[in-house]
Amino acid sequence: MTGEDRATPPRVPSRRSARKPKHPRRLSALPARLSNELFAGAEVVRLPAGQVLYRAGDSADGCYRVDDGLLKVTMVANSGTERILAFHGPGAIVGELAIIDGLPRSVSAVAVRDAVLSFISRAAFEAFAEKHHPEFCQSLFRLLTKRVRDRDKMVAATSFLMLKGRIAQTLLELADYFGQDVGRGRIVIRQKIRQRDIAAMAGTARENVTRIINDWQRRKLVSRPSGYYCLENKALLEHQVKH
Secondary structure: OOHHHOOOOOOEOOOOOOOOOOOOOHHHOOOHHHHHHHOOOOEEEEEOOOOEEEOOOOOOOEEEEEEEEEEEEEEEOOOOOEEEEEEEOOOOEEOHHHHHHOOOOOOEEEEEEEEEEEEEEHHHHHHHHHHHOOHHHHHHHHHHHHHHHHHHHHHHHHHHOOHHHHHHHHHHHHHHHHEEEEEOOEEEEOOOOOHHHHHHHHOOOHHHHHHHHHHHHHOOOEEOHHHOOEEOOHHHHHHHHHO
């Protein structure tokens, strides 16, 4: 049985408040104070790499905040082809849409690396929203709006960009989410992302990603020190998206 075939993991209640994420990212779109209050006293979920957090079609009983590790949000075609919609690292909130509209999960979430998450129930989420309305609702609206814009951008890239442009845009988005400027214009993506995951984000075969990234490495656009992708020339990658 593979990791992705395992059942959704049991939630482990914490004896203390859920810890604050080590590296809050703009992905959460919630002010730190609201995020910390929302997940105060949350249950802790430990998710091994490769294990499913929830699947598309599951009922939604709550939402999660990533405190450590990395998740991918995916959709899988009937043929088994996976499309990665986003990666979520520390500070990101996942699973909120289904508890807002009351419908089943529309996507699946899987741990790429061992992850620690905080879980709150639908009832706790709704009670918090009532208490902190409208500040919380405004922040949540910004989060959902960003998710819609990101999906629109992905659809447009798949429809209109050439292959190199899609792969370049994927690397630029990962750098935007997880990048660290290490000087002289170089940006290191501080998550170890596999080529097959880049392919699943760009909507292409892994072999195409390997071929194009190898070419970019020879041309000094991209490097991969210690398994982390580094954008050596962001401007030239942006040029690949535009042309």
